[in-house]
Amino acid sequence: MKKYNLSHLRELEAESIHIIREVAAEFENPVMLYSIGKDSSVMVRLAEKAFAPGKVPFPLMHIDSKWKFQEMVEFRDHYAKEKGWDLIVHYNKEAFESGVGPFSHGSKVHTDIMKTQALLEGLTKHGFDAAFGGARRDEEKSRAKERIYSFRDKFHQWDPKNQRPELWNIYNSKVHKGESIRVFPLSNWTELDIWQYIRLEQIPIVPLYYAKERPIVEYNGALVLVDDERMPKELAETAEMKMVRFRTLGCYPLTGAVESSADTIEEIVEEMMVTTKSERTTRVIDFDQEGSMEQKKREGYF
Amino acid sequence: MTEAEKLNIKSFLDQDERKDLLRILTAGSVDDGKSTLIGRLLFDSKKLYDDQLTALERDSRRMGHAGDDIDYALLLDGLKAEREQGITIDVAYRYFSTNKRKFIIADTPGHEQYTRNMVTGASTANLAILLVDARTGVITQTKRHTYLVSLLGIKHVVVAVNKMDLVDFDKNIFDSICYEYKNFITDLNIPDINFIPISALKGDNVVDKSERMPWYNGKCMLEFLETVHVSSDRNFEDLRFPVQFVNRPTLDFRGFSTTMASGIIKKGDLVKALPSGQTSTVTSIIGAAGEQEDAFPPQAVTVTLADEIDVSRGEMLVHPDNMPRMERHFEAMLVWMDEKPMNPNIQFYIKHTTNTTKARFDQIKYKVDVNTMEQSNVDQLELNEIGRVVLTTVKPIFFDPYRKNRQTGSFVLIDPLTHNTCAVGMIIDKLSDKDLPSKIVDKDREKIIRGEALISQEEREMRYSQKGTTIWITGLHGSGKNNLAYTLERKLFELGAVAILMDGSTIRSGLSKELDYSPSDRAEHLRRVAEVCKVLNDQGVIVICSFISPKDSIREQVAEIIGKDKFNLIYMDASLEFCKNHKPEFYQKVDKGETVHVPGIDEDFEHPLNADLILKPENEEENLDELIRYLQNGKIFPIN
Numbered sequence: 001m002k003k004y005n006l007s008h009l010r011e012l013e014a015e016s017i018h019i020i021r022e023v024a025a026e027f028e029n030p031v032m033l034y035s036i037g038k039d040s041s042v043m044v045r046l047a048e049k050a051f052a053p054g055k056v057p058f059p060l061m062h063i064d065s066k067w068k069f070q071e072m073v074e075f076r077d078h079y080a081k082e083k084g085w086d087l088i089v090h091y092n093k094e095a096f097e098s099g100v101g102p103f104s105h106g107s108k109v110h111t112d113i114m115k116t117q118a119l120l121e122g123l124t125k126h127g128f129d130a131a132f133g134g135a136r137r138d139e140e141k142s143r144a145k146e147r148i149y150s151f152r153d154k155f156h157q158w159d160p161k162n163q164r165p166e167l168w169n170i171y172n173s174k175v176h177k178g179e180s181i182r183v184f185p186l187s188n189w190t191e192l193d194i195w196q197y198i199r200l201e202q203i204p205i206v207p208l209y210y211a212k213e214r215p216i217v218e219y220n221g222a223l224v225l226v227d228d229e230r231m232p233k234e235l236a237e238t239a240e241m242k243m244v245r246f247r248t249l250g251c252y253p254l255t256g257a258v259e260s261s262a263d264t265i266e267e268i269v270e271e272m273m274v275t276t277k278s279e280r281t282t283r284v285i286d287f288d289q290e291g292s293m294e295q296k297k298r299e300g301y302f
Numbered sequence: 303m304t305e306a307e308k309l310n311i312k313s314f315l316d317q318d319e320r321k322d323l324l325r326i327l328t329a330g331s332v333d334d335g336k337s338t339l340i341g342r343l344l345f346d347s348k349k350l351y352d353d354q355l356t357a358l359e360r361d362s363r364r365m366g367h368a369g370d371d372i373d374y375a376l377l378l379d380g381l382k383a384e385r386e387q388g389i390t391i392d393v394a395y396r397y398f399s400t401n402k403r404k405f406i407i408a409d410t411p412g413h414e415q416y417t418r419n420m421v422t423g424a425s426t427a428n429l430a431i432l433l434v435d436a437r438t439g440v441i442t443q444t445k446r447h448t449y450l451v452s453l454l455g456i457k458h459v460v461v462a463v464n465k466m467d468l469v470d471f472d473k474n475i476f477d478s479i480c481y482e483y484k485n486f487i488t489d490l491n492i493p494d495i496n497f498i499p500i501s502a503l504k505g506d507n508v509v510d511k512s513e514r515m516p517w518y519n520g521k522c523m524l525e526f527l528e529t530v531h532v533s534s535d536r537n538f539e540d541l542r543f544p545v546q547f548v549n550r551p552t553l554d555f556r557g558f559s560t561t562m563a564s565g566i567i568k569k570g571d572l573v574k575a576l577p578s579g580q581t582s583t584v585t586s587i588i589g590a591a592g593e594q595e596d597a598f599p600p601q602a603v604t605v606t607l608a609d610e611i612d613v614s615r616g617e618m619l620v621h622p623d624n625m626p627r628m629e630r631h632f633e634a635m636l637v638w639m640d641e642k643p644m645n646p647n648i649q650f651y652i653k654h655t656t657n658t659t660k661a662r663f664d665q666i667k668y669k670v671d672v673n674t675m676e677q678s679n680v681d682q683l684e685l686n687e688i689g690r691v692v693l694t695t696v697k698p699i700f701f702d703p704y705r706k707n708r709q710t711g712s713f714v715l716i717d718p719l720t721h722n723t724c725a726v727g728m729i730i731d732k733l734s735d736k737d738l739p740s741k742i743v744d745k746d747r748e749k750i751i752r753g754e755a756l757i758s759q760e761e762r763e764m765r766y767s768q769k770g771t772t773i774w775i776t777g778l779h780g781s782g783k784n785n786l787a788y789t790l791e792r793k794l795f796e797l798g799a800v801a802i803l804m805d806g807s808t809i810r811s812g813l814s815k816e817l818d819y820s821p822s823d824r825a826e827h828l829r830r831v832a833e834v835c836k837v838l839n840d841q842g843v844i845v846i847c848s849f850i851s852p853k854d855s856i857r858e859q860v861a862e863i864i865g866k867d868k869f870n871l872i873y874m875d876a877s878l879e880f881c882k883n884h885k886p887e888f889y890q891k892v893d894k895g896e897t898v899h900v901p902g903i904d905e906d907f908e909h910p911l912n913a914d915l916i917l918k919p920e921n922e923e924e925n926l927d928e929l930i931r932y933l934q935n936g937k938i939f940p941i942n
Contacts, residue, residue: 004566004598005533008323008404013590017602018561021547024614024658049590050559050602054551137395144394164723165418165639167425168712169561170653174721188406190397198317270311 016043016048016185018169018260019148023130023183024050024057026173030130030183031123034060034087036072036206037249039134039186042194044085045203046185047132059086061131063122065114066096069227075206090122102253103232107220110251120156129175132183138190148187154178191272199265209268211245211260222256247272261266323404327427329420329447330412334433335464337501340407343524344398346509393423401705402528412443413875417450417672418639418687421726423872424454425712429534431460431523436469436499440482446672448483451726452490453635453688455708457535460496460526466515467501469732473517489675491705494530498523514762522890536599541565542626542710543573543619544655549604550584557588557604558613561707563655565621567605568596574622575613577699581622582607599709616657618700626700626710632645633667633730635704635913636691638683640724641718646682651716652695655709659697664690683725690730755840762842765801768939770839772864774847776857776910777874778902780885782919787848789926794844797930799939801844804831819899821853828856839868844939852901854908870930870936873913878902880919 006014023030032047034040047056062076080087092100095113102110123131137143147163147173164172175181186194198205215226217239224231226239231253244257245268262268315780330336396407410416410425424430430451434444440769440790444461451459461483469475476499498507499518506512507522521529542563549557567573571584587594588604597603605619613619620626638644644663644895653660667690668677674881683689704711715725763769773790775783784805794801812816828851835845861869881902882889901907915932917925933939 003533004536004538006601007320008399009319010590011323011600014561014600014602017590018546018600019558021373021602022656025547051547051551052588052604052735053555054549054559056519138397144396145392165422165726166723167422167714168708169426169724170655170712170714172714172716172721172723174651174716176721186377188395188397190399190404192318192399193404196315200319266311266315269315 009193009200012189012193013046013049013197014293015169015188016046018029019171019185020047020050020132021184022171023132023173027130027181029128030058030132031088031126031128032058032060032132033119033134034062034205034250035134035249036062036076037134037207038070038198039136039189041131041195041203041205042189042197043134045187045201046077048083056086057085057095061088061090061122061126061128063115063119064089064091065110065251066091067110067114067230067253069100069206069208069249069252069255071208072249073194079204088122088126090125092118092121101230102251103211103230111254112196114251121151123156123180129180130173130183131180132185134186135184136189136194137184137187146184146187148283149173150182150184151175151246152180152182156180158182167260190270195265195269195272197283206249208246208249210263211243211267212259212263213241214244215239215246216242216257219253223259224255225252225257227252314324316640317401318399320401321399322533323406324429324530324532325427326405326407326450327410327420327423327430328407328433329410329423329430329450330433330443334412334435335502336412336433337409339433339464339500339508339523340396340409341405341430341464341829342505342508343405343504344396344709346505346524353477356622362922393419400524400528405527406826412447414443414446414672417687417688418637420447420450421454421637421639424451424456425726427456428535429460429527429530430456432461432478433464434483436463436465436472436475436479439475439479440486440591442673443545444483445486445675448487448490448492449670449672449675452492453637455704455728457492458494458496458530458532460498460523462502462523463497463499463844464502466499466506467504471499471506471512471514473515476518485804496520496526498526501832518764537564537707537709538566538598539564540624540626540707541567541571541573542655542700542702542707543567544604544657544700544710545613545615545617545619546656547652548614555606556610557606558619559602559604560656561602562597562599564707565624566596566598567603567619572622573607573619574625574716575611576618576620576626576628577698578612578617580609580611582609582611584608593851603888616655616847618655620700626702628698628700630695630698631664631693632699633690633692634713634727635670635730636683636689636715636725636727638685638687638725640720640722641685642717642720642722642724643684644682644725648718650718651698652699652713653716654699654701654713657697657699659695660697661693661695661715664692664694691727692729701729703727705731749833759842763941766842768799768842768844768942769868769871769937769941770844771868771938772835772845772847773870773933774849774851774860774864775872775874776849776851778876778878778881778907779850779888779900780881781876782851782884783848783874785922786917786925786929787846787870790929791846793926793930794846794939797842797939800842801846802838803846803848804834805848806850821899821905824852824899825856827860828860829863832860835860835864850901850907850909852905854910857910870871870932871910871934872913872914873910873916874908874919875916876919884919923929 052058093112100113116225137146147166151163152158216223217226217235223244226236242259243261245260245262246255246257260271262271328336330906334526394409396409398405408427410420411422432447463476463479480497494763499515500507502508506514509524511522542565543560544563545558547559549559569584569587572581573584574581584605585608586606587597589601614805646663649660649662652659669680669687669689670677672688702710711729713727714723717724775787777783787803791801791803809831814827817827840847892900892903900904
């Protein structure tokens with residue numbers, strides 16, 4: 001007799017597809033937030049599968065802080081065109097024109113204005129009532145209790161005390177006018193699951209994840225890539241070529257590289273399994289203060 | 303990296319992709335060492351990174367509860383507020399994996415006030431780890447957790463008898479705890495129960511077998527978790543395909559998408575759509591990796607059918623020879639999840655599979671005390687309370703009992719105002735639809751059988767502002783009874799009362815058509831009138847009757863039927879003289895002998911001695927006002 005048994009990856013895949021379809025069926029105006037990172041790439045692939053052979057029935061939105069790695073933007077534009085995505089790129093125009101950036105304003109101000117504010121602006125502008133995000137519960141301690149449907153009030157704020165119970169695979173999608181939800185279909189995936197799935201499904205990812213000789217400077221204790229001419233000259237002049245790769249992607253001045261020679265998924269996974277640092281340590285914004293992610297989430301950050 | 307190493311990681315990944323997933327529930331309070339156990343499973347399976355460990359050591363010194371040891375519990379408490387209170391108040395999900403399996407732990411707090419959190423964690427778990435302190439044995443909390451695990455249908459339980467180091471690894475203590483637990487569990491439906499003696503703090507029997515308990519022959523915790531067989535727990539028998547999304551990208555393609563709730567669907571299968579009952583054949587199944595021959599739970603698939611049949615979201619595809627229950631009316635165990643207590647009189651949204659409709663409570667059969675499992679009667683459920691209820695939905699739902707099918711037997715209730723998920727339920731297979739109480743509750747059913755209305759006299763009086771009574775006007779033929787009756791009806795109508803008029807000629811032309819004017823027929827005729835008066839009075843209507851009703855005995859009988867408190871006798875006291883002048887044609891016929899049985903002439907007319915009001919036809923002008931005053935004073939109309 002045939003064995004009806006699913007591997008953990010296929011079970012996670014099915015669970016995520018269920019969530020994506022459920023939101024598409026029950027919300028009026030959903031959007032999938034696309035960060036160009038590896039988790040986003042997996043999430044978009046799951047959405048494509050959920051509605052195959054049809055097209056994904058909602059748009060993708062990229063919140064562009066205008067300080068992303070150039071390779072990310074190229075990757076985004078290439079695949080949006082190739083796959084025919086309905087892609088919205090939103091950025092905080094006013095702040096961008098007045099020159100807000102991490103070098104001049106620091107990570108905290110930059111992140112708040114160019115990421116959090118831009119996100120809220122984008123969601124409000126298009127009137128989205130549900131926004132998919134690629135966050136996983138294993139990323140950080142405060143995410144361990146995050147719901148799959150995370151409720152936000154009219155001001156997109158998250159109240160940890162006022163979240164709804166989630167049982168079985170039944171999700172409560174009733175929201176009042178003006179309220180919205182963030183949906184995390186990858187909640188139960190771990191970093192290893194993501195890599196394995198990328199390998200299994202041969203999902204394209206931004207080449208920055210693979211090791212390569214790159215011009216690197218030390219900035220705020222992290223290895224930062226000299227990605228464009230906006231880096232202060234005196235800093236850029238200190239650049240050295242180093243064999244590095246990135247475990248997470250974001251704004252280039254705020255994302256630290258790790259020295260590595262891993263240029264295949266297998267090598268990345270192997271490196272990850274013997275590594276001694278957790279994924280988020282390469283994100284500069286997490287170091288602020290204890291419970292800092294929780295604070296950001298309350299304010300509307302993903 | 304050498305070629306050999308590359309091969310090695312490749313084969314690791316190839317193997318790793320095929321691992322299955324075990325979802326575990328852990329319940330317990332801080333003191334049980336639950337967090338310590340989980341922390342150790344995570345730590346010893348190398349899931350902890352250096353930076354997390356450094357932070358942990360720092361935190362342990364600052365706010366730990368483990369003395370000089372590393373406090374693994376700190377690793378788990380995510381939110382700041384909770385960490386400060388020193389308790390875990392929500393469900394936290396943890397992930398780790400070994401060479402054999404991937405694990406998701408739903409970590410829930412243990413206290414009674416967190417029943418809802420435990421229920422949440424239990425809803426998706428395959429297995430529950432219950433911690434028992436070796437020093438205290440089976441306590442109330444253990445029983446409560448076991449009951450909840452059984453209620454949520456978890457099939458595998460591991461009782462981890464913890465802190466064995468504090469009882470000198472004594473086999474007798476372990477054995478007596480096992481014995482006590484087995485005794486207690488006999489009434490609960492949990493098929494697979496296991497006991498493991500451990501010390502989470504010291505690591506005995508957690509990841510490796512302990513040498514300090516050589517008397518224990520079973521597996522250590524991790525090995526047990528890696529090998530317990532759970533895939534056959536799923537229901538592969540009953541095909542339930544609750545349509546989640548209708549995929550219609552082009553005119554040529556119409557697919558129905560869902561996550562398989564249970565059973566197996568194959569290409570070529572004949573399927574029936576509920577509720578329409580239309581059947582068709584499965585032509586293709588598209589899964590996450592493309593076309594496939596069959597699909598099973600929990601795969602997420604899209605199927606196409608040979609015929610254009612009408613199916614939309616919330617409906618279900620099944621095999622025609624294996625049907626779910628399809629009803630609006632069912633019984634369930636309910637857990638109240640909301641701070642706001644149940645209002646049993648309002649409608650809630652109910653979400654069941656992919657189907658959302660509305661539901662109301664018909665009855666709360668009882669509440670279960672989660673500690674003692676004793677039942678008691680209540681009018682409503684409050685936060686964390688569990689009860690057995692009867693519900694009616696607006697649209698039928700397609701369900702199976704929860705014991706048979708976790709997916710089609712579960713539902714959530716959503717508050718219509720706040721939109722919170724206020725309760726969750728598990729459907730019970732017990733009574734058939736017709737045997738369940740509906741909103742017409744038991745008491746009412748008895749009333750209906752007895753012919754009693756469900757609207758009370760008070761409610762009717764409030765609505766009409768009047769008492770359902772009969773104004774019975776008696777008097778000789780031609781005394782002016784009808785004149786009074788008709789003007790009264792008009793007046794009451796103008797004042798807003800609900801009144802009906804009955805007089806001799808109307809009733810005799812229909813209801814009493816076959817009866818004549820002989821005393822016995824007259825009695826029967828008036829009996830019928832009285833019965834009609836009673837029905838109308840009971841429904842709050844004022845009835846104005848104008849009948850000669852010549853004898854005390856007849857009027858007595860009428861009053862008896864209508865009810866003395868509702869019978870108002872008005873006597874139109876006219877002399878025969880007056881009547882003859884008033885109705886000369888009639889009395890001329892009587893004089894000629896053409897008409898017989900005429901009271902006052904050839905039959906007796908007994909003057910009523912007990913009339914409530916006596917009027918003289920000569921005072922026509924005032925009679926109506928006097929009668930209206932009578933109704934006012936008697937609080938017949940208006941009541942206030």
